[in-house]
Amino acid sequence: MFKELDPILHSQLRLAVVSLLIGVKEAEFTFIKEKTQATAGNLSVQIQKLKEAGYIDVVKQFKDNYPQTICKITPEGVTAFEAYVAALQEYLTPNQ
Amino acid sequence: MAEKQLSEQESLRLITEMIQKAKAGVHENGVGALLWGTTVGIAGFLGFCKYQFNIDYAWFDPWSLCALALIPQAYLVHQERKQQRKAKSHQQDLLNAVWSIYGLSIFLMIFYFNIIPSATAAILKANGEEIVRRNIATGAIVSTSPNVFSSLSLLMILYAIPTLITGIGMNIKSMVVGGIINIILFFISLYVTTQYDNLLAGFVGIFNWFIPGLILRKKYLKAQQQQLHV
Numbered sequence: 001m002f003k004e005l006d007p008i009l010h011s012q013l014r015l016a017v018v019s020l021l022i023g024v025k026e027a028e029f030t031f032i033k034e035k036t037q038a039t040a041g042n043l044s045v046q047i048q049k050l051k052e053a054g055y056i057d058v059v060k061q062f063k064d065n066y067p068q069t070i071c072k073i074t075p076e077g078v079t080a081f082e083a084y085v086a087a088l089q090e091y092l093t094p095n096q
Numbered sequence: 097m098a099e100k101q102l103s104e105q106e107s108l109r110l111i112t113e114m115i116q117k118a119k120a121g122v123h124e125n126g127v128g129a130l131l132w133g134t135t136v137g138i139a140g141f142l143g144f145c146k147y148q149f150n151i152d153y154a155w156f157d158p159w160s161l162c163a164l165a166l167i168p169q170a171y172l173v174h175q176e177r178k179q180q181r182k183a184k185s186h187q188q189d190l191l192n193a194v195w196s197i198y199g200l201s202i203f204l205m206i207f208y209f210n211i212i213p214s215a216t217a218a219i220l221k222a223n224g225e226e227i228v229r230r231n232i233a234t235g236a237i238v239s240t241s242p243n244v245f246s247s248l249s250l251l252m253i254l255y256a257i258p259t260l261i262t263g264i265g266m267n268i269k270s271m272v273v274g275g276i277i278n279i280i281l282f283f284i285s286l287y288v289t290t291q292y293d294n295l296l297a298g299f300v301g302i303f304n305w306f307i308p309g310l311i312l313r314k315k316y317l318k319a320q321q322q323q324l325h326v
Contacts, residue, residue, distance in 0.1 A: 005107075010102060015110055020115075022115065023114070024184060024185055024186070026183070028182040030182055034182075035118070092108070
């Protein structure tokens, strides 16, 4: 019996965001936008969904008079990501 | 990137791609290493020239360059990072702490070198004692002030610590090689005079930081160029 893939993570842009954040301590919104090549609007919506799920923390602040959004993966996000990767491995190697 | 459901293979491919992009996005820019390597290199070679060519720098001690250079360097590195950093890696906080403590240790060590001779002389004097040098051939005895022998060798031990931690922790091969050369030069410095200690310390600056700094800078600029062309 295969584990169900986490619906929050099993979407292209949300998975891309969490995969980026797993490799760094924290990242600015502009960094994530640049790496995922997503539109600002779509990215904002997906980041909000990840935040509501408790997978990422979002801090909004001002830096040199410009608004700055910093995203950081939470321990819950790390656990969910690890579970997602483990479930994927089961799908790809079902005989093990 | 549009929103769509993924197959399992696509998910794995995306995860790998994003982790690699995150890694590529947090390149060290090499500015700190270049500046510090240049400072230590110049101080070492000026120190060597002082002995080799009997140059009198009067009030100027070449090694005070290092202490003077720490503040503008810290400012420049901070400014460049502030402008360019959009993501922070897990190791950066740890490495920042290592390099800050290293900077503080350099200050404390220089403080130690300057205080110990006069403090020791004062303690000896209070006990009615002093340190003297006796010429073996003539038997002539002259009063001398206590000093820290081969102080640059001690500094060389300190130089190797942050470089090796950074090199091993961040997998920067040029810094690991520089740190190993640093340790070899430290051993050599134990057997040569202060004149050559200066030269060796200058080489430590070149191998430990200047060359790795050039390599890091080249990689960083290349990564920046690639990002512009994506």
